[in-house]
Amino acid sequence: xxxxxxxxxxxxxxxxxxxxxxxxxxxxxxxxxxxxxxxxxxxxxxxxxxxxxxxxxxxxxxxxxxxxxxxxxxxxxxxxxxxxxxxxxxxxxxxxxxxxxxxxxxxxxxxxxxxxxxxxxxxxxxxxxxxxxxxxxxxxxxxxxxxxxxxxxxxxxxxxxxxxxxxxxxxxxxxxxxxxxxxxxxxxxxxxxxxxxxxxxxxxxxxxxxxxxxxxxxxxxxxxxxxxxxxxxxxxxxxxxxxxxxxxxxxxxxxxxxxxxxxxxxxxxxxxxxxxxxxxxxxxxxxxxxxxxxxxxxxxxxxxxxxxxxxxxxxxxxxxxxxxxxxxxxxxxxxxxxxxxxxxxxxxxxxxxxxxxxxxxxxxxxxxxxxxxxxxxxxxxxxxxxxxxxxxxxxxxxxxxxxxxxxxxxxxxxxxxxxxxxxxxxxxxxxxxxxxxxxxxxxxxxxxxxxxxxxxxxxxxxxxxxxxxxxxxxxxxxxxxxxxxx
Amino acid sequence: xxxxxxxxxxxxxxxxxxxxxxxxxxxxxxxxxxxxxxxxxxxxxxxxxxxxxxxxxxxxxxxxxxxxxxxxxxxxxxxxxxxxxxxxxxxxxxxxxxxx
Ligand SMILES: Cc1ncc(C[n+]2csc(CCOP(=O)(O)OP(=O)(O)O)c2C)c(N)n1
Numbered sequence: 001x002x003x004x005x006x007x008x009x010x011x012x013x014x015x016x017x018x019x020x021x022x023x024x025x026x027x028x029x030x031x032x033x034x035x036x037x038x039x040x041x042x043x044x045x046x047x048x049x050x051x052x053x054x055x056x057x058x059x060x061x062x063x064x065x066x067x068x069x070x071x072x073x074x075x076x077x078x079x080x081x082x083x084x085x086x087x088x089x090x091x092x093x094x095x096x097x098x099x100x101x102x103x104x105x106x107x108x109x110x111x112x113x114x115x116x117x118x119x120x121x122x123x124x125x126x127x128x129x130x131x132x133x134x135x136x137x138x139x140x141x142x143x144x145x146x147x148x149x150x151x152x153x154x155x156x157x158x159x160x161x162x163x164x165x166x167x168x169x170x171x172x173x174x175x176x177x178x179x180x181x182x183x184x185x186x187x188x189x190x191x192x193x194x195x196x197x198x199x200x201x202x203x204x205x206x207x208x209x210x211x212x213x214x215x216x217x218x219x220x221x222x223x224x225x226x227x228x229x230x231x232x233x234x235x236x237x238x239x240x241x242x243x244x245x246x247x248x249x250x251x252x253x254x255x256x257x258x259x260x261x262x263x264x265x266x267x268x269x270x271x272x273x274x275x276x277x278x279x280x281x282x283x284x285x286x287x288x289x290x291x292x293x294x295x296x297x298x299x300x301x302x303x304x305x306x307x308x309x310x311x312x313x314x315x316x317x318x319x320x321x322x323x324x325x326x327x328x329x330x331x332x333x334x335x336x337x338x339x340x341x342x343x344x345x346x347x348x349x350x351x352x353x354x355x356x357x358x359x360x361x362x363x364x365x366x367x368x369x370x371x372x373x374x375x376x377x378x379x380x381x382x383x384x385x386x387x388x389x390x391x392x393x394x395x396x397x398x399x400x401x402x403x404x405x406x407x408x409x410x411x412x413x414x415x416x417x418x419x420x421x422x423x424x425x426x427x428x429x430x431x432x433x434x435x436x437x438x439x440x441x442x443x444x445x446x447x448x449x450x451x452x453x454x455x456x457x458x459x460x461x462x463x464x465x466x467x468x469x470x471x472x473x474x475x476x477x478x479x480x481x482x483x484x485x486x
Numbered sequence: 487x488x489x490x491x492x493x494x495x496x497x498x499x500x501x502x503x504x505x506x507x508x509x510x511x512x513x514x515x516x517x518x519x520x521x522x523x524x525x526x527x528x529x530x531x532x533x534x535x536x537x538x539x540x541x542x543x544x545x546x547x548x549x550x551x552x553x554x555x556x557x558x559x560x561x562x563x564x565x566x567x568x569x570x571x572x573x574x575x576x577x578x579x580x581x582x583x584x585x586x
Contacts, residue, residue: 010563013548015555031504037531038499038508042552076554115501201549231508238508341539427569 016049018058023075034072038238040195040245041070044137044204046102048106049077051209055216061104064093068110069144070137087118089344089452090125093132099400102439103134103272104215107134110153112142115175119151122181124223128187131268133211136177138248139230144289147233151175182258188220190259194227200255227253285457290383299375300334303445304360308368310385312353313377314399315343318432321458322375323354325436327444328454330358338366351381358443373442375435382406394442396435413439421478422471422475430464430471437475496543497560498536507531511557516552517542539550 006156014020022030035042050060058079075080085091086210089107097105114122114136125215141159142148149159149166152174156165166174189211193204204226211222227249227323229241236244245286275283309326313319315472320341336359343352355368364401370392376382383406389395391410395402397437402415416438422431440446459465498520505527511534512520519540522532535558543561551557 008562009560011558012543012561013545013557013559015558019554032506032556033502037506037552038510040550042554043550046549046552046554064581198546198550199515205549238510241514242510290582304574 016053018049018078018415019076020078025075033076036232038229038231038241040139040230043135043201044135044226044228045076045193047205047208048135049305051212052079054138055212057104057216060102061106062096062100064089064096064105064107066109066113068113072111073108079121080206081282087113088121090121090134091116094125094130095129097132098271104212105132106212107132109134111138115177117232126181126185127184129220131209131215131218133215135208136223137228138225138226139228141230141233143230143233170331178258179221184242186221187223187259188261188265189222189346191198191224191257192253192255194245194250194255195229196242200246214262218270219262219265233360291458297469302447305335305358307358307443308371309356309371309373310368310371311375312381312385315352317377318429319352320354322432322436323356325454325458326356328458329450332450332453333446335359336363338363340366373439375439378402396438398431398435414477414479425470425474430467434467434475435470437472437480441476441479456476493562494539494541495562496541498541500534500536501556501560502527502533504553505531505533506553508552509527514546516544516546520547526535541542
C-alpha cells in the first residue's frame, strides 16, 4: 500500500493512549501481551483502556491488578498501578480511593480472585458502596494455575478438580456474583455483559465506560461482570470459545443490568480528612519522646530493677489491669517493660494471668516462667504457679491463711484477705490495687509519681481513680505493717 | 488511484508481529475481508491478513481483537484538510454495531 493512499485515510481505531507503546516485559515480546491467542482478558483490557481514554482520566487513574492471568496489568496500562494480593483488590482499592479521593480507582479481578478467595472483600466493598469500579472477568475457571474449578464453574463443566464435571452435590452451584451483590443497598450499578459476539462486545464496551464514568461522577460502587472466553483452558479454538460464552455460559449467567441506582444516587461526600501524622500521638494519648524524657526524669526509678512478675486470678478480678498499671509505671520510669496477657475465651469467670517484665536492661523474652514475684488472687492460681517462683522471690496471696502444703522455706509470703480489705475501702473490685500496693513495696524503686501517671492514663473514671489510689496506699501500709512485725 | 476506481470507505493495517492469529477478527468482520494468512510469522502464528479491498472502516474487528495494537482501522476522509481536523481531535466515535 502506498503512503499516498494512507494519507487519504485517517485512523479511527488504534492502540489506546492509555496503553504503553511497548511493554516492559521479556525483551523479545515487548510489542505483544502475554495473553494466549483469543483470550478475553485482552479484549477487556482494550475496552477499559478505551474508556479511560474517552473519559480523559489517564493521569488520575489507579488500576488495582489481581492475582490470576491478568496479573500484569502494570505491563500494559500507562496509569497508576498497584498489584494486590489474591482477592484483596477491593480492600486495596478502598484504601486507594479513600486516601486519593480525586483518583479514579479501578479494580480488575478474575472469577477465582473475586468469587473464591476474595469473596469477603468484594461483598463488603460493595456493601459499603465504595466509590470504586470493579471489572470482574468471569471465565468460569482458574486459568493461570491450570484449570481448577472456580465457584463460577458451570454445572457439568470439567476442570482438573472436577474431572467428572461439576456436581451440585459435591461442589455446590455456580455462584451468581452480580445477582448476589445486587441484593445489597450499597452498589450503584451492576451489569453482566459478555464477549460472545460483536453485539455483546459492543455492549461490554458501553457498560465498562459507564461503570468508570459513574465513579468520575462520584456516584459510588459499580461492577461489570464480563463473561469471557479462555480458549486454552477450555481446550477450544478462539472462535469456538467465543461461541461457548454466548451459547452455553450465558444460559447459566444471563446478561443484563441487575442494579441501577445512578438516577437517584447523589455524588458521595468525601470521607473526612484523616488526621495529620503529627496529631496521631495526641489522639492515641501517647506522650511524645521529648516530654516522655522530661517526665521520666522526675519519675526515674531510684534503683536497679529486674522484675519478673506473674499475676494470676479469675477473669474479672483485675488481673490484667494490675499488670498493665505496673508495666505502664515502668514505662513512665524510663525502664524497659513488657506486658503479656494470657486468658481463655471467657470474659468473666475463666482463669486469667499475665506476664510483666520491668528492667533496666533490654528484655529478652516477655514470658515469665520463673517469677520473682507471684501475685495469686485465689487458691487455684496459687497452686498453679507457686512452684515456679524463684528462690528468694515473693508470693503475694489473696487469702487469710496460706495453704500449709504450699509453704516453701525459700520464698517470702504475704497472705492477706485483699478482697475483703478492698471491700472495706469501698469496693471489692479494688482488691487488685491493694495487692499492687504491696507489690510496689516489695519491688521498691518505682517512684509514686510514675504509678500515679500510669493509673491516671488507665483509669479514666475519677471515682475509680481515687479509690484505686486509696487502695494502693493501703496495700503499701499493710506490707509495712506485716513485715515490721516479723 | 484514479477517479474511475471506487475508493473503499475503510482501510486496515495489521501488525503481523503483534497478531497471534486467533482468528476472532476473521469471524467478526461483517464484510468478511479478513483471512488468516498462509505463512507463519516470526512466532509461528498464521496471522490475519486484509483482503486488500472491501473494508468499511466499521471497527468491529478492532473491538474483537485481544491485542492492543495488532489492528488499526482507518476511514477515508473527503480531503486532506478534513483528515488533519480529525487527526487533531483524536479518534472518531465508537464503532457501529452491525452483527456478524
Ligand atoms: C494467596 C494465593 N493463593 C493461591 C494462589 C494461586 N493462584 C494464582 S492464580 C489463581 C486463580 C486465578 O483465577 P482467576 O481469578 O479466575 O483468574 P484467571 O487466571 O482465570 O484469569 C490461584 C488460585 C496465589 N497466587 N495466592
